[in-house]
Amino acid sequence: MNKWFNRHLNTLMYTSGILIVTGLIFRFAGYTEVMNVTFILATLAAIGPIMQKAWMALSMKSFSIELLITIAVIGALFIQEYTEAAIVTFLFLFGAYLEKRTLRKTRSSIQSLVDMAPSAASVVRDGAELEVDIDDVEEGDRVIVRPGGKVPVDGVIVKGRANINEAAITGESNLKFKTAAAEIFSGSVLDSGYIELEATKVGEDTTFAKIIELVEDAQEKKSGTEKFLNKFANYYTPSIAVIAILVYLLTRNLHLAITFLVIACPGALVIGAPVAYVAGIGNGARKGVLIKGGEIVDNFAKIDTVIFDKTGTLTEGRPSVTNIQIFDDTDEDEFMKDVAEIEMVSEHHLGQTIVTEAGSRNLHPDKGNVSDAEAIKGKGVSGALGNDNYIIGNQKLMDDYDIAISRDIRVRYVREQKEGNTAIFVAKNGKITGIVSIMDKIRNDAAATIRAFRGRGVKNLVMLTGDNRHAAKRVSDILGLDGFQAELMPDDKMKYIEEEKAAGRRVMMVGDGINDAPALAFADVGIAMGHGGTDIAMETADVVLMGSSMEQLAHGFNISKASYRVMLQNTAIALLTVALLLAGVLYGYIHLASGMLIHEVSVLLVIVNAMRLIRLKDRRTIAAELREGVG
C-alpha cells in the first residue's frame, strides 16, 4: 500500500489539482453542487498518502503533522467546508513534492561526490587485460588507467607516468604529475598519460570511500540546536493538540479549533536546522574540507582564537638544506653522508630533510653502518659510526651532553637562525664539527588566510612550535601574527590550549594530523592537514583539510559561519511564522487554506535559504570566475 502511494504520489497530486480547477470552473458557471462533488473527489484523491503516513507514524507512537491534517480534513468534510478540505490536502501534497525536490538539491552536494566514484576497472590477470566490476578488484591486482579514466582503487604506480586530477580527494583541481612509486588515490582522474598501478586498498577501504562515509556520517550527526529542536517538537505537537481541544471547549467553534491545530505544525522548525548543516557540510566536502558534523559547524563558527602549528601548517613542511658549515677538514659529501646515516633513525622532518639531501647527492646513506642510534624527542639524535660518537641536534641537546660551544660557533648558529633557518649542531666525539641549516618556506596562501580570519573577527592568532625562537619570530613577523611560542614540547602545546580555554576563549588548533594529534583533540575545534587523506588525520581531527591548504581553512571557516547563520535565520523564520499564523487564526484573519499556504511557503523558504550554502564559494573562485567572464 505504502509503495503504491509512493509511486503514484505525483499522479494523485495532479488529479487533485485538476479536480480543484474543474470545480472552480463549475463554480463560476454557477453549478455549486457539481463543484462540491469535484472538491470531495479531489480531497479523496489526495488524502490517501497523508492518512497512510499518519498511520505509520502513529504505529510508531509518534504524532505527525499528517495526523493533524487527517483530523482537520475529516473535520472540514464534517462541517461541509469542501473547498478547505480539497485545497488543504492538495497544498500538503504539493508542499511535500516541492520539499522532496528541494531537499534532494541540498543533499546533492554529497551526491555529486558519490557520482565521482568509479564503477569498473581494467585489470591485468594471467597476462590479459580485462574489465571487471569495481567490487571484484583485489589487493595486489595490477590496474591500468588511461586518459579520461578514473582511478578505481588506491595504489602505487608501478609503470608509466601521468598528469592526475585529484579534485575528488583534495578539492584541489590543479593537475599533479605522478610517476613510478607515487601513491595514487581512488576517485582521481587521469588527465593525460598512462599508468599501471598495484592496488593497495580496494572497495570500502580506499581513501575516497572513507571520505564519503565520513561525510555521510557527519550529515547525520545532530548539533546541539537540532537535538533541542527535535525534543521541542516532541512536546510541542501534543501540547498544540491539547490547546486546540481547549479552544474548541471554550469557543465551541470546531472550525477554529481545527485550523489552529493544522496551522501550529512546526514544519519549518523541524527541517530548518538540518538542511543548513547538510548543505554546508556538503559544500565543504566538495572542496576538500571535511567537517565532521553539525556540532562542529557550530563550534567552528564561534571560534575567536586560532593556534597554528608552524611546520607543515604555516610553512610548506618540505624543508631543504640551505647551508652547511664544517669546522674541521672533512669533505662536505663525507660529512653529509655521516650525518644522514645517523639521522636515518629520526622520523622528524628535519632529520628526513638531511637524509633526502644526502640521497639527492647520490651519497647512498646506509642505516646499517650505525650502532646505538637513538632519536631524542624534541632535541635530535645520537649514534655511533665505527669508533666515532655523534650527537646531532639543537642547543638543548648540546647542553644535555655538556658539549662546549665556542663564541665563534655560537655567533654563526644565531646568524643562521636569524635568517629564518633551523640550525642543527653536529658534534663528533664531544666536539662540534659543523652546523647544518635547514629552511622551510612559508605557504603562499598563509598570509591571505590570516587576513581573512582577522577580517571575520578572530582576535587572537598565535603560533606554537617546537622550532627555535628566531625561526618562529621570522614566520610570525612576516605573517603578522599576534604572538608565538617557540621551543615547545608536544605537551606544552596542550598546556597552552588549556590555559586559553580556561580564560574563556574558543580555541581552534590547526596542525599536522600526525604529530599534533593530542593538541587537536584537546582544542574546541581540531583541524588537521590531511595530506591527501592519512588515516590518523581523518580520525582524530574535527575538520580535515584534504588538500592541506590554508585556503581550504578559510573556506571551512566561511562555510561554517554561513551555515550557522542560516540555521539561526531558519529557526527565526519558523518561529515567527508559527507565532504570526497562530495570532492570525485566533483573531480570525487566517483560515485553514490560506494558513496552510503560508505554512508551506515557510517550509520552502527555509530550504531555499539553505540552498544558498551549496553554491557558496571562497573569494578566490569568485575572482577567478569574474576574470574568466571578462576574458
Added chain:
Amino acid sequence: MKTKLQTETFTCPSCIKKIEDNLKKREGIEAAKVLFNSSKVKVEHDAGEISPDEIKDIVEKLGYPVLDMKSV
C-alpha cells in the same frame, strides 16, 4: 558481516525509527543505522542467522524500495 543498503530517497524522519526498530528486533542483527540524508541503511549482522537478502526483504516490506546492496 556488514550490509549496506541504498534505498529510495527518505522523506520522513520518523521512518528512520521505524526501520531501525524493526531491524533491531530480528534475531542475528547486532546493529542497524539509518542514514537519513544519504538514504542508506547500514546493518551489522550474523550472516548465519540472517542473510543480506532477508534484510533487504524487511526494508522493502516496510515500504522502502532497495536500489542497491553491498555486503562485506
